[in-house]
Amino acid sequence: xxxxxxxxxxxxxxxxxxxxxxxxxxxxxxxxxxxxxxxxxxxxxxxxxxxxxxxxxxxxxxxxxxxxxxxxxxxxxxxxxxxxxxxxxxxxxxxxxxxxxxxxxxxxxxxxxxxxxxxxxxxxxxxxxxxxxxxxxxxxxxxxxxxxxxxxxxxxxxxxxxxxxxxxxxxxxxxxxxxxxxxxxxxxxxxxxxxxxxxxxxxxxxxxxxxxxxxxxxxxxxxxxxxxxxxxxxxxxxxxxxxxxxxxxxxxxxxxxxxxxx
Amino acid sequence: xxxxxxxxxxxxxxxxxxxxxxxxxxxxxxxxxxxxxxxxxxxxxxxxxxxxxxxxxxxxxxxxxxxxxxxxxxxxxxxxxxxxxxxxxxxxxxxxxxxxxxxxxxxxxxxxxxxxxxxxxxxxxxxxxxxxxxxxxxxxxxxxxxxxxxxxxxxxxxxxxxxxxxxxxxxxxxxxxxxxxxxxxxxxxxxxxxxxxxxxxxxxxxxxxxxxxxxxxxxxxxxxxxxxxxxxxxxxxxxxxxxxxxxxxxxxxxxxxxxxxxxxxxxxxxxxxxxxxxxxxxxxxxxxxxxxxxxxxxxxxxxxxxxxxxxxxxxxxxxxx
Numbered sequence: 001x002x003x004x005x006x007x008x009x010x011x012x013x014x015x016x017x018x019x020x021x022x023x024x025x026x027x028x029x030x031x032x033x034x035x036x037x038x039x040x041x042x043x044x045x046x047x048x049x050x051x052x053x054x055x056x057x058x059x060x061x062x063x064x065x066x067x068x069x070x071x072x073x074x075x076x077x078x079x080x081x082x083x084x085x086x087x088x089x090x091x092x093x094x095x096x097x098x099x100x101x102x103x104x105x106x107x108x109x110x111x112x113x114x115x116x117x118x119x120x121x122x123x124x125x126x127x128x129x130x131x132x133x134x135x136x137x138x139x140x141x142x143x144x145x146x147x148x149x150x151x152x153x154x155x156x157x158x159x160x161x162x163x164x165x166x167x168x169x170x171x172x173x174x175x176x177x178x179x180x181x182x183x184x185x186x187x188x189x190x191x192x193x194x195x196x197x198x199x200x201x202x203x204x205x206x207x208x209x210x211x212x213x214x215x216x217x218x219x220x221x222x223x224x225x226x227x228x229x230x231x232x233x234x235x236x237x238x239x240x241x242x243x244x245x246x247x248x249x250x251x252x253x254x255x256x257x258x259x260x261x262x
Numbered sequence: 263x264x265x266x267x268x269x270x271x272x273x274x275x276x277x278x279x280x281x282x283x284x285x286x287x288x289x290x291x292x293x294x295x296x297x298x299x300x301x302x303x304x305x306x307x308x309x310x311x312x313x314x315x316x317x318x319x320x321x322x323x324x325x326x327x328x329x330x331x332x333x334x335x336x337x338x339x340x341x342x343x344x345x346x347x348x349x350x351x352x353x354x355x356x357x358x359x360x361x362x363x364x365x366x367x368x369x370x371x372x373x374x375x376x377x378x379x380x381x382x383x384x385x386x387x388x389x390x391x392x393x394x395x396x397x398x399x400x401x402x403x404x405x406x407x408x409x410x411x412x413x414x415x416x417x418x419x420x421x422x423x424x425x426x427x428x429x430x431x432x433x434x435x436x437x438x439x440x441x442x443x444x445x446x447x448x449x450x451x452x453x454x455x456x457x458x459x460x461x462x463x464x465x466x467x468x469x470x471x472x473x474x475x476x477x478x479x480x481x482x483x484x485x486x487x488x489x490x491x492x493x494x495x496x497x498x499x500x501x502x503x504x505x506x507x508x509x510x511x512x513x514x515x516x517x518x519x520x521x522x523x524x525x526x527x528x529x530x531x532x533x534x535x536x537x538x539x540x541x542x543x544x545x546x547x548x549x550x551x552x553x554x555x556x557x558x559x560x561x562x563x564x565x566x567x568x569x570x571x572x573x574x575x576x577x578x579x580x581x582x583x
Binding site (some may be wrong): 011012014015017019026060062066095096097100118123125126127128129131132133136137140141142143144145159161162163164165166167168169170171172175181182210218219220221222223224225226227229231232233234235236237238239242243244248249250251253255259260261 | 557
């Protein structure tokens with residue numbers, strides 16, 4: 001194994017996302033961004049494979065409509081050797097097929113690899129389609145929902161967590177693996193690693209660098225609306241002098257609501 | 263075969279396929295289209311009639327020894343050949359760990375859109391499928407439709423009700439296709455012990471979060487759940503980080519719709535809240551008065567769950583027994 005490519009999405013940090021209460025619209029402008037959680041697990045796994053086997057180059061690939069250098073610095077600090085950022089404002093309106101297409105073209109331009117690691121899904125859109133679409137476009141053996149990976153020469157063996165079974169699957173490299181969050185706990189880079197990472201390279205390409213025909217990026221879906229759900233909860237606080245009093249008042253309220261009792 | 267432009271439904275999980283057939287029937291009737299189910303496997307022909315009883319006009323049967331267990335390339339090849347020949351307008355696929363990659367790759371091979379994990383399906387004035395799905399970690403619900411055909415959507419388990427079976431006429435078609443060789447090899451399959459009790463069926467859920475200090479304290483919730491004839495639930499950190507449970511309630515776990523959801527020591531991150539949004543009534547018990555769970559609760563108690571839960575147990579006993 002010589003080279004692992006990790007696909008990283010710069011995602012909106014959903015835990016910090018705000019909603020305009022009047023319109024229920026999301027305030028995405030200026031929202032905090034980070035490496036999508038699942039992708040961080042994929043990167044961590046690549047680093048662990050490298051630590052075990054040695055002499056592997058870890059490259060990250062990011063498709064983004066806006067600059068992602070800040071979050072890519074973190075990936076480099078964690079242990080990636082080089083980051084590729086394919087950045088073009090025209091990527092603002094692409095869907096999962098467009099994203100997978102750009103990733104595929106980028107990876108073809110990079111050249112040889114043994115393994116592509118992806119997160120099972122993304123933190124913000126939570127679609128979980130891109131890794132499968134990429135495997136299809138590149139014609140690679142694909143293993144999804146993976147919670148454990150072992151590299152065995154020119155093959156990989158992976159444990160898939162399915163709904164009602166654990167499946168161990170083997171594939172010849174090059175292959176694509178999508179990991180779940182249970183696979184590992186991503187490391188937090190030390191100050192030393194952060195400093196070392198500042199010398200590492202972030203290569204920036206645009207749509208033109210990849211000769212991407214615009215029609216390949218046309219949206220196949222149309223987003224009609226994205227709105228925060230209405231929360232029509234009563235938000236009544238139950239108070240009292242003692243736990244017993246509170247409990248009795250709560251039980252009374254639940255009886256009146258008809259959700260308990262006969 | 264003539265160009266039909268109907269709806270095709272598929273899931274490798276039989277129950278989920280029946281659930282999708284119910285919704286598929288509704289849409290097919292609205293659009294006056296044909297509904298076809300796909301049955302893939304080995305020795306599965308016996309299930310074809312059940313699919314017709316649950317709403318299918320046609321069942322495409324692909325019965326082959328090489329299809330005994332799910333592997334993406336051969337299964338994808340079957341669906342792709344079928345879609346190329348039958349030219350469906352819509353393909354609905356069960357959103358499982360195997361079904362979702364299948365849908366994504368089918369959509370890629372057909373150069374079309376795919377909308378995953380749809381919670382609601384409807385049809386717009388142009389006859390296009392409109393899908394609702396949870397996005398941004400539960401912060402929002404997106405309404406999405408398609409610009410290309412076929413329209414491919416995936417449906418999670420237990421999103422739609424399984425329809426009542428009835429005697430109806432349908433056609434079983436043996437679909438002949440060359441089976442593609444898989445690119446991966448299944449070395450071992452270990453069945454997981456799946457609890458027979460489904461939390462989605464619970465009327466009452468007493469659920470715990472990080473505010474619960476020790477694993478032994480789950481008993482406090484169990485006692486309450488027992489009195490209320492309900493089940494115990496939990497948040498993701500209690501499963502993934504503390505390993506006290508194997509599953510959880512939330513966006514990435516089980517989405518529940520009980521009559522009563524009692525959240526004990528749960529802060530209320532959006533991913534968890536997205537899983538309980540359809541609860542009829544939500545009660546939150548948390549010692550942090552600023553916990554976001556109170557924003558989405560009908561009744562909130564600011565207090566120590568170690569004092570409130572035992573008191574609640576006594577009060578319920580008094581009232582209910």
